[in-house]
Amino acid sequence: MSRWRENVREVTPYVPGEQPDEPDMIKLNTNENPYPPAPGVQEVLRSFDADSLRLYPDPAAGELLDALAERYHVKPSQVFVGVGSDDVLAMAFLTFFNSEKPVLFPDITYSFYDVWAELFRIPYHQIPLDEQFRIVPEDYFADNGGIVFPNPNAPTGIDLPLTEVERIVRANPDSVVIVDEAYVDFGAESALPLVRKYENVLVVQTFSKSRSMAGMRIGFCIGSEALISCLNNAKYSFNSYTMNRLTLKLGAASVKDEAYFRTVTEKIAETREWSKRELSRLGFVFGDSRANFIFAAHRTVPAKKIFQALREHHIYVRYFDKPRIDNYLRITIGTREQMQKLFDFLKDYLAGA
Ligand SMILES: *Cc1c(COP(=O)(O)O)cnc(C)c1O
Numbered sequence: 001m002s003r004w005r006e007n008v009r010e011v012t013p014y015v016p017g018e019q020p021d022e023p024d025m026i027k028l029n030t031n032e033n034p035y036p037p038a039p040g041v042q043e044v045l046r047s048f049d050a051d052s053l054r055l056y057p058d059p060a061a062g063e064l065l066d067a068l069a070e071r072y073h074v075k076p077s078q079v080f081v082g083v084g085s086d087d088v089l090a091m092a093f094l095t096f097f098n099s100e101k102p103v104l105f106p107d108i109t110y111s112f113y114d115v116w117a118e119l120f121r122i123p124y125h126q127i128p129l130d131e132q133f134r135i136v137p138e139d140y141f142a143d144n145g146g147i148v149f150p151n152p153n154a155p156t157g158i159d160l161p162l163t164e165v166e167r168i169v170r171a172n173p174d175s176v177v178i179v180d181e182a183y184v185d186f187g188a189e190s191a192l193p194l195v196r197k198y199e200n201v202l203v204v205q206t207f208s209k210s211r212s213m214a215g216m217r218i219g220f221c222i223g224s225e226a227l228i229s230c231l232n233n234a235k236y237s238f239n240s241y242t243m244n245r246l247t248l249k250l251g252a253a254s255v256k257d258e259a260y261f262r263t264v265t266e267k268i269a270e271t272r273e274w275s276k277r278e279l280s281r282l283g284f285v286f287g288d289s290r291a292n293f294i295f296a297a298h299r300t301v302p303a304k305k306i307f308q309a310l311r312e313h314h315i316y317v318r319y320f321d322k323p324r325i326d327n328y329l330r331i332t333i334g335t336r337e338q339m340q341k342l343f344d345f346l347k348d349y350l351a352g353a
Helices: 039-047 050-054 062-072 084-096 113-119 162-170 192-197 225-236 245-256 258-281 303-312 336-352
Strands: 079-082 103-106 124-127 147-150 177-180 201-206 219-222 284-286 293-298 329-332
Touching (some): 039 245, 062 079, 062 245, 079 225, 084 177, 103 113, 162 177, 162 192, 192 201, 258 284, 303 329, 303 336
Parallel strands (some): 103 124, 103 147, 147 177
Antiparallel strands (some): 079 219, 201 219, 293 329
């Protein structure tokens, strides 16, 4: 009997939301942006010289770092980029979470955190959110080997005010605190101001949601030069060329169009607030989301039933069959027209349910 299986790193993988491809579908299941990327991104695509692909890209991703540093008023040496924020977060777990003490994150949160912890053999402790699905800062004052949480949290959409985030950072000078701000651009407060005051806070963001570029895979983080330098050492020990030539140019073009970014994120926030009123009228209850999705339960009809009925009509939302949240639907904010179609269907369906 061959025994190679004894040496396999076994892990239960993360399960991404499904990616159906039907012409008539309304896709509100993976928090993508319903609007196209900035016009400058199209222009770069049209004028891109394929011949340049013969050459390796800039391993330091200078063009993109410079654009991000300028936009967020930090030094390029305080920025790190990766293949989506999943890549940035995975590299941050590998780099900063090497203690024997447990890393802390909420029980209801981005379901990749426990997968990376398992993959990298990092001990962890999941801290329950309170009854209203809020993070309680005091719960993170315990001895730990690191802290990570999204703000706003996923899949709840509920945000933690900056003063509360700061209390967590201040109470943990001996740990790296990672704030995953995948959804911050839709109306929550960023922890970026803390980067100036604390060496141990790392703010992670992505181009996948607010910048309409999920298909391109760009994520980044901003922190002290000390943290970023540690991340670079790990990255260059793993894969020097994570960002390809086209990605670097498209990413920079997106960051430079601040006006378009503001228009799109404001439009989505506006549609979200309108959607809250419509969902309330349909009998849903939900926390006050500041993300590009709403996490909602219906007063009488089980979420799983609604999820399946929607699916049969090619309207896709996300359902998690997990403790505490198995009666909720996570509904991404689409265009106003898409949301109207969702509400029209729900109105008929719930009347007959
Ligand atoms: C979407 C998401 C990410 C990952 O996004 P990328 O597409 O890999 O940039 C990270 N964290 C949270 C909480 C997310 O919802």
